[in-house]
Amino acid sequence: MRIANQLATIVAAFFLAAAVPAIAEPASAKLLKSTADHGKFKVLNQEFASGPEVTKACLSCHTEAAKQIHQTQHWKWEFVNPQTKQVLGKKHIVNNFCTSVASNEAACNSCHIGYGWRNDKFDFSVEENVDCLVCHDHTGKYKKPSGFAGMPVTRDTEFPPGSGKIVKGINLQEIAQKVGPTTRNTCGSCHFNGGGGDGVKHGDLDSSLEAPGRDLDVHMDAKGLNFSCATCHKTDVHQVPGSRYAPTARDKAPAHMRGEGDKSNPATCQACHGQAPHKAARLNGHTAKLACQTCHIPAFARGGQPTKMFWDWSTAGKLGPDGKPMVTKDDDGYDSYMTIKGDFVWKENVKPEYVWFNGTVKYTLRGDKIEKGDKPTAINSFEGSPTDGKSMIWPIKMFRGKQQYDPVNKTLVITHLAGNDDTAFWKNLNWEKAVATGMASANAPFSGKVDFIETYSIWPITHMVAPKEKALACSECHSKSGRLAGIQGIYLPARDGNKLVDTVGWSMVLLTLLGVFGHAVLRIVASRKH
Amino acid sequence: MAERIYVFKRFERFWHWSQAGLIMFLMLTAFDIHGTYTIFGFEKAVNYHTMAAWSLVGLWVFAIFWHFTTGEWKQYIPTTEKVVAMARYYLFGIFRNAPHPFRLTQLRKHNPLQRLAYLGVLLFIGPLIWISGWLYLFYADWPAWGLTGLQLEWVATGHTIGAFLMLAFLIAHVYLTTAGHTPLAHIKAMVTGWEEVDD
Numbered sequence: 001m002r003i004a005n006q007l008a009t010i011v012a013a014f015f016l017a018a019a020v021p022a023i024a025e026p027a028s029a030k031l032l033k034s035t036a037d038h039g040k041f042k043v044l045n046q047e048f049a050s051g052p053e054v055t056k057a058c059l060s061c062h063t064e065a066a067k068q069i070h071q072t073q074h075w076k077w078e079f080v081n082p083q084t085k086q087v088l089g090k091k092h093i094v095n096n097f098c099t100s101v102a103s104n105e106a107a108c109n110s111c112h113i114g115y116g117w118r119n120d121k122f123d124f125s126v127e128e129n130v131d132c133l134v135c136h137d138h139t140g141k142y143k144k145p146s147g148f149a150g151m152p153v154t155r156d157t158e159f160p161p162g163s164g165k166i167v168k169g170i171n172l173q174e175i176a177q178k179v180g181p182t183t184r185n186t187c188g189s190c191h192f193n194g195g196g197g198d199g200v201k202h203g204d205l206d207s208s209l210e211a212p213g214r215d216l217d218v219h220m221d222a223k224g225l226n227f228s229c230a231t232c233h234k235t236d237v238h239q240v241p242g243s244r245y246a247p248t249a250r251d252k253a254p255a256h257m258r259g260e261g262d263k264s265n266p267a268t269c270q271a272c273h274g275q276a277p278h279k280a281a282r283l284n285g286h287t288a289k290l291a292c293q294t295c296h297i298p299a300f301a302r303g304g305q306p307t308k309m310f311w312d313w314s315t316a317g318k319l320g321p322d323g324k325p326m327v328t329k330d331d332d333g334y335d336s337y338m339t340i341k342g343d344f345v346w347k348e349n350v351k352p353e354y355v356w357f358n359g360t361v362k363y364t365l366r367g368d369k370i371e372k373g374d375k376p377t378a379i380n381s382f383e384g385s386p387t388d389g390k391s392m393i394w395p396i397k398m399f400r401g402k403q404q405y406d407p408v409n410k411t412l413v414i415t416h417l418a419g420n421d422d423t424a425f426w427k428n429l430n431w432e433k434a435v436a437t438g439m440a441s442a443n444a445p446f447s448g449k450v451d452f453i454e455t456y457s458i459w460p461i462t463h464m465v466a467p468k469e470k471a472l473a474c475s476e477c478h479s480k481s482g483r484l485a486g487i488q489g490i491y492l493p494a495r496d497g498n499k500l501v502d503t504v505g506w507s508m509v510l511l512t513l514l515g516v517f518g519h520a521v522l523r524i525v526a527s528r529k530h
Numbered sequence: 531m532a533e534r535i536y537v538f539k540r541f542e543r544f545w546h547w548s549q550a551g552l553i554m555f556l557m558l559t560a561f562d563i564h565g566t567y568t569i570f571g572f573e574k575a576v577n578y579h580t581m582a583a584w585s586l587v588g589l590w591v592f593a594i595f596w597h598f599t600t601g602e603w604k605q606y607i608p609t610t611e612k613v614v615a616m617a618r619y620y621l622f623g624i625f626r627n628a629p630h631p632f633r634l635t636q637l638r639k640h641n642p643l644q645r646l647a648y649l650g651v652l653l654f655i656g657p658l659i660w661i662s663g664w665l666y667l668f669y670a671d672w673p674a675w676g677l678t679g680l681q682l683e684w685v686a687t688g689h690t691i692g693a694f695l696m697l698a699f700l701i702a703h704v705y706l707t708t709a710g711h712t713p714l715a716h717i718k719a720m721v722t723g724w725e726e727v728d729d
Contacts, residue, residue, distance in 0.1 A: 285670030474573040491683035494565035505694030512698045516705040526625035
């Protein structure tokens with residue numbers, strides 16, 4: 001009886017459920033993800049003549065945002081390495097691309113998240129100088145042209161003055177009304193263009209990551225997981241974690257858990273994947289010595305955009321047959337020589353080099369003594385060894401070049417490259433004048449002489465993570481002349497073996513064979529006699 | 531007139547030939563992994579080598595059980611009796627068509643040199659390969675097992691030494707199967723179980 005009752009209830013419930021329409025239907029498919037439509041804010045519904053005016057409007061609601069930004073590396077372009085105590089950051093270092101920001105602020109600082117950093121007089125304490133739009137633009141129309149010290153141009157402007165070239169003005173009102181979270185495009189507007197152009201600097205960051213396919217980056221795959229930069233570089237109070245100046249070379253912590261207040265770098269692979277991400281124990285064993293990136297980023301510059309691998313400043317200055325600065329292109333249409341910059345080599349699908357790396361990066365700074373010799377000078381060096389217990393094998397981009405230095409004082413130099421004046425190298429092609437102005441801008445000693453020195457800089461490879469089926473095959477390293485051929489301190493099966501054991505072993509095998517063969521011959525001969 | 535003796539029982543023959551196949555396959559993949567040549571390539575060679583090794587472990591579990599339950603393990607107890615005679619036979623007698631100094635029976639189916647050689651394989655080459663191989667296989671677990679001082683290089687070198695010894699044994703072993711009263715007599719015995727012995 002009871003069973004019959006239950007059955008009746010179930011049948012009734014079934015028919016009722018079919019009769020009542022589902023109630024979980026979304027009210028509107030076009031609901032904004034954000035709880036605020038910036039297009040509805042009065043303060044943004046106005047014409048803006050300049051960037052700082054927009055910031056003022058932003059700060060009227062986001063009252064603490066600028067104070068947060070003022071604390072960041074993005075704002076200060078300064079980073080004190082907690083281990084080495086070296087004072088780093090774009091403001092201070094000399095690299096082997098365009099060498100230094102100092103004395104070139106109006107050009108370089110189009111990538112500063114601020115307005116008006118034109119020279120060393122810039123006031124870092126002004127809240128309106130923070131550029132909100134460069135990171136929060138969702139229109140793709142926001143531009144900070146080179147030469148304007150990070151200012152957007154709101155009215156069509158001739159630049160450089162007298163050149164006849166017009167920089168188009170942009171409509172800040174529209175941009176301000178459509179702001180949102182950072183995207184690959186906003187971060188990429190600077191980080192994809194490091195070194196002065198698309199893909200130039202990093203090798204694992206270029207415009208192909210704006211909408212990458214799965215093969216190029218399994219996480220940022222626009223049709224798949226579609227991560228933004230901030231998905232990994234999970235940002236709190238505008239402090240973006242994961243700086244290259246002090247990378248996390250080895251993360252032995254478990255995956256981060258919500259609410260746990262983990263202060264360690266959230267951008268490492270392990271922060272999500274933990275310590276044993278593979279099904280096969282043998283692969284998990286590899287994580288003792290290998291950074292994930294080593295196997296999972298088989299090559300950089302994979303998205304169709306090449307990266308610069310070599311830059312020789314010493315050949316700069318040669319004029320074309322018409323007596324004017326010239327540009328020569330390589331087979332793929334990329335600049336291979338520019339009068340104002342020298343010779344370049346671009347490469348695509350580059351196999352990284354590999355080094356032991358413990359997270360400590362030492363820079364050769366402007367005041368450090370350098371010596372011209374057989375070995376190139378390290379702009380930065382990755383410290384590490386197989387035995388320090390902190391190092392992992394990392395993939396790197398090795399960027400080599402030849403750059404100007406002071407052969408008397410034996411230091412790297414600041415060069416005034418960009419500017420509409422009579423010492424800027426890109427206008428006058430005179431090294432001595434350009435370096436003199438550059439060094440004076442930092443009150444640094446300069447002998448008056450310029451020579452060129454071979455240098456290299458190292459860039460960790462950590463983006464462009466391939467899907468697992470495209471990760472390195474075992475034999476890429478497990479072979480006599482594989483990718484890790486130069487890595488010391490590990491026993492790598494197929495690459496390594498004890499020479500003595502091999503020699504003695506094969507000799508023994510050969511002798512056994514000979515013995516057996518001789519014995520057999522003797523037996524055959526003997527049996528014929530009998 | 532030759533007498534026929536049933537020396538190798540069915541399980542024993544099964545064990546012998548599967549072990550022979552596995553060991554040869556392990557050799558083939560081993561030197562692929564070692565980087566001596568490329569047949570399967572490193573990844574496949576490692577996987578096949580591992581699978582074959584586990585299969586051999588399984589086979590050995592049965593073989594050990596069989597040896598102890600049947601008492602056949604006694605066949606490997608070394609003896610000094612006729613060792614010299616056997617050596618002399620292989621070195622001289624065999625060329626003069628001298629009579630084989632050892633006459634096998636069901637209870638003594640290995641000649642004294644065989645006993646020594648197999649015992650050597652069992653007590654030295656076997657453990658060397660198994661212990662180093664297992665350590666190799668469980669490299670990822672060394673820290674958890676507290677084996678912090680152990681170097682992969684030592685383990686790998688030990689495993690390689692074992693492989694060379696096994697290869698040398700294999701060559702000599704295969705050759706000596708032809709040293710029966712006819713070249714194929716021993717091999718036939720290992721296939722059919724029946725060995726012909728002279729009266």
